[in-house]
Amino acid sequence: MADPSSWNSQNMSDKSAVIDLGELENEPDIDAAAEPGPTSKKSFGDDMRQRLTGNVTEMLWNSGKTQAKKAWSLYGNIDILRPYFDVEPHEVRQRLLFSLLPQKPSDQKQRVPRELYGPLMVVFTMIALLLFQMKTAEHKVEEGTLMGTAFGVCFTYWIGGAVFVWVLSYISNVHIALLQIMSMMGYGLFGPCIVLFLSTIIHTSHDHLFFYSMWAIFGGLSSLRMISIILSRTQGQSQRLLVCGVLAALHLLFLIYLHFAYHQIVEELSEVFDSKPVVQQPEAKLDDIPATKIAESVKSVVEHAQNIVKRAVNDTLVVTRLGTNNTHAVQA
Amino acid sequence: MMSPLEGDISAPGLKTDDDEFNTLDEPVKDTILRDLKAVGIKFWHVLYPKQSKTLLKEWDLWGPLVLCVFMAMMLEGSHGESDKVSDGGPQFAEVFVIYWVGAMVVTLNTKLLGGNISFFQSICVLGYCVCPLTVSLIICRLILIAQQTTPLFVIRFIVVVVAFAWSTFASTAFLAESQPSKKKALAVYPIFLFYFVISWLIISHT
Numbered sequence: 001m002a003d004p005s006s007w008n009s010q011n012m013s014d015k016s017a018v019i020d021l022g023e024l025e026n027e028p029d030i031d032a033a034a035e036p037g038p039t040s041k042k043s044f045g046d047d048m049r050q051r052l053t054g055n056v057t058e059m060l061w062n063s064g065k066t067q068a069k070k071a072w073s074l075y076g077n078i079d080i081l082r083p084y085f086d087v088e089p090h091e092v093r094q095r096l097l098f099s100l101l102p103q104k105p106s107d108q109k110q111r112v113p114r115e116l117y118g119p120l121m122v123v124f125t126m127i128a129l130l131l132f133q134m135k136t137a138e139h140k141v142e143e144g145t146l147m148g149t150a151f152g153v154c155f156t157y158w159i160g161g162a163v164f165v166w167v168l169s170y171i172s173n174v175h176i177a178l179l180q181i182m183s184m185m186g187y188g189l190f191g192p193c194i195v196l197f198l199s200t201i202i203h204t205s206h207d208h209l210f211f212y213s214m215w216a217i218f219g220g221l222s223s224l225r226m227i228s229i230i231l232s233r234t235q236g237q238s239q240r241l242l243v244c245g246v247l248a249a250l251h252l253l254f255l256i257y258l259h260f261a262y263h264q265i266v267e268e269l270s271e272v273f274d275s276k277p278v279v280q281q282p283e284a285k286l287d288d289i290p291a292t293k294i295a296e297s298v299k300s301v302v303e304h305a306q307n308i309v310k311r312a313v314n315d316t317l318v319v320t321r322l323g324t325n326n327t328h329a330v331q332a
Numbered sequence: 333m334m335s336p337l338e339g340d341i342s343a344p345g346l347k348t349d350d351d352e353f354n355t356l357d358e359p360v361k362d363t364i365l366r367d368l369k370a371v372g373i374k375f376w377h378v379l380y381p382k383q384s385k386t387l388l389k390e391w392d393l394w395g396p397l398v399l400c401v402f403m404a405m406m407l408e409g410s411h412g413e414s415d416k417v418s419d420g421g422p423q424f425a426e427v428f429v430i431y432w433v434g435a436m437v438v439t440l441n442t443k444l445l446g447g448n449i450s451f452f453q454s455i456c457v458l459g460y461c462v463c464p465l466t467v468s469l470i471i472c473r474l475i476l477i478a479q480q481t482t483p484l485f486v487i488r489f490i491v492v493v494v495a496f497a498w499s500t501f502a503s504t505a506f507l508a509e510s511q512p513s514k515k516k517a518l519a520v521y522p523i524f525l526f527y528f529v530i531s532w533l534i535i536s537h538t
Contacts, residue, residue, distance in 0.1 A: 078443055082444055085445050092518065124437075146426075
């Protein structure tokens with residue numbers, strides 16, 4: 001880890017800084033004793049500059065060193081994370097299944113695994129499903145990529161939601177660790193994954209009934225599961241209500257958001273605009289339109305104009321005739 | 333505490349029998365051709381996957397880089413009048429990031445599961461195993477030249493699915509050895525997802 005060369009160079013830089021300081025401290029005294037006046041000012045400026053240079057160099061060196069250390073330790077830290085990835089396929093399968101099976105609340109604490117492999121894979125699956133959904137809905141993103149959006153949404157929900165629930169559970173004295181919450185919420189996303197997959201595959205554009213029933217079944221089951229875990233680990237009633245309410249609301253609203261934000265809104269808007277695409281497509285150029293079409297439309301416009309003119313002429317004729325009739329009558 | 337003294341002593345100017353590693357005297361053309369051949373052999377290993385250590389032992393990142401740049405260029409979506417709104421096609425950088433970050437995530441996962449493989453070996457294998465998908469991309473682009481009909485879409489779909497299965501199979505064949513036998517399924521799933529996203533990019537590109 002500790003590179004000998006870097007160590008040496010660091011020592012050297014330290015040493016040089018010390019020497020500088022010594023010089024700086026000694027010089028002004030001599031100068032001041034020998035000849036006070038403008039020269040001492042000048043040397044003082046020089047000292048300041050030297051000291052500043054030394055300090056800045058040291059600061060830069062130190063910050064660079066810490067950054068390099070951080071980057072290195074990030075790779076070294078893999079060993080710290082390894083215990084959380086120590087699972088076997090059948091365990092993951094079981095946990096995925098149990099994330100949809102809420103247990104009856106009892107006095108016994110329900111076990112929550114401290115494991116990150118399953119949650120991470122569920123989140124990645126969700127990202128892939130979101131990409132799939134966005135593509136089929138022809139969702140368009142301004143100043144960004146579909147991939148980035150999907151990544152951002154999923155990881156923000158997972159990590160941000162877990163931290164938020166953790167803060168709440170800390171306040172409400174729930175016996176659960178952050179890693180357990182992350183694991184629980186990650187596995188909880190399995191239900192939404194199923195809903196997203198089914199609602200993308202079975203495409204009912206004008207009827208939300210299917211989605212809502214799926215949402216109620218799978219979303220409801222997975223949130224019930226999480227609620228049952230929290231219930232078994234909390235004491236007070238109001239605390240239970242607070243944490244469970246927030247958790248369930250977060251979970252269910254997130255699923256609705258995912259469905260409507262990237263799927264239905266585009267369709268509904270296009271319905272409103274009478275099958276006009278939401279995002280303006282480049283206007284058709286004149287060259288693209290066939291000549292016969294242009295001729296037809298020009299012809300129809302001309303005919304329309306002719307009709308208007310004819311009617312106007314007829315009207316004026318009638319009016320003038322009436323007028324002349326009237327005058328005749330008056331004269332008579 | 334005597335240890336046997338072994339090793340080759342090479343000095344400049346001395347004639348060695350080991351011609352392969354003496355690249356100073358040979359023409360540049362030979363060097364480049366040899367490297368290209370090495371990359372080509374690896375491509376062949378991927379297209380005809382059997383238990384082989386070539387990809388793992390002599391890893392390089394040239395092949396993945398070439399494949400990645402090629403795919404990114406082919407998949408790049410065209411931009412409309414307004415530059416801010418893309419037509420939904422992936423941008424060059426997007427494909428690039430998916431390719432490398434995806435490979436890194438899969439590799440990290442392999443390491444976390446206790447896999448016995450170095451970081452770049454895994455990235456090399458994952459990168460080279462995109463080769464079948466690249467082939468399918470070329471076929472799809474050729475099909476896309478013609479007027480699009482449903483049978484043509486079906487053909488495209490089948491080609492991409494076959495390439496996807498091929499990629500997953502090839503990478504599993506190379507990487508499975510390094511995994512503890514119990515956890516193979518866990519290591520294969522992210523690989524599957526990675527190639528699934530790439531093949532989805534290919535099939536949705538019109």
